[in-house]
């Protein structure tokens with residue numbers, strides 16, 4: 001457990017060894033458990049998946065109300081239908097594989113940001129997509145399914161709780177160091193704040209690989225051509241230039257991502273050789 005903590009925390013804090021040991025001791029005593037991801041990886045968990053869902057809901061509602069106040073929620077019937085249909089098919093498959101997610105409040109906010117190429121899904125199935133994805137990448141349905149399959153997989157694999165744990169570990173570490181160095185004034189942010197921070201932190205490369213694999217499987221079972229995973233990443237890479245898409249800063253690519261995705265395609269295609277489309281589970285488009 002502590003080795004996981006030190007991986008996240010110690011590089012972030014420039015403190016002496018005695019302080020490091022004290023901070024790690026404090027954090028270890030606060031650990032609820034280490035969890036195991038669906039692919040068998042050990043995960044740092046300072047917060048339970050259930051609490052991550054509760055706190056993510058708070059963070060989501062505050063984010064959405066802010067977007068609404070700034071008139072940034074898209075209300076385009078054709079785009080809403082497209083997003084709800086593709087996402088709804090992925091959700092049907094997600095619920096088949098993880099039945100407890102049937103009670104999640106699956107929803108998507110479509111955010112009017114034509115320059116932002118990004119999407120995310122919090123714990124509990126609350127998602128956002130930015131219009132830059134469509135405006136800049138001219139996505140096919142199958143490519144959009146790959147993005148959302150990947151995002152939904154982050155939530156299914158409890159990556160939100162893992163990211164929140166990272167955010168909290170860093171904050172707690174800062175508080176602990178502050179307390180021990182006569183700087184007790186630094187307050188710990190709430191867990192809802194950690195949920196908000198979590199979606200802006202880069203995922204670990206291991207979490208990315210996990211979401212790539214699970215996401216491609218969701219998209220194939222939902223009826224979308226797996227070749228789209230490769231064409232999507234080619235489009236993302238071509239966006240590079242002076243300002244790489246935000247998606248790539250929160251989703252750092254393992255060096256061999258495209259090769260790894262391409263290698264998975266033949267086996268994935270066998271899961272749904274006729275490309276049968278899944279039923280559309282209701283997904284609320286947030287307005």
Ligand SMILES: [Zn+2]
Nearest residue numbers: 203208211251
């Ligand atoms: Zn990702």
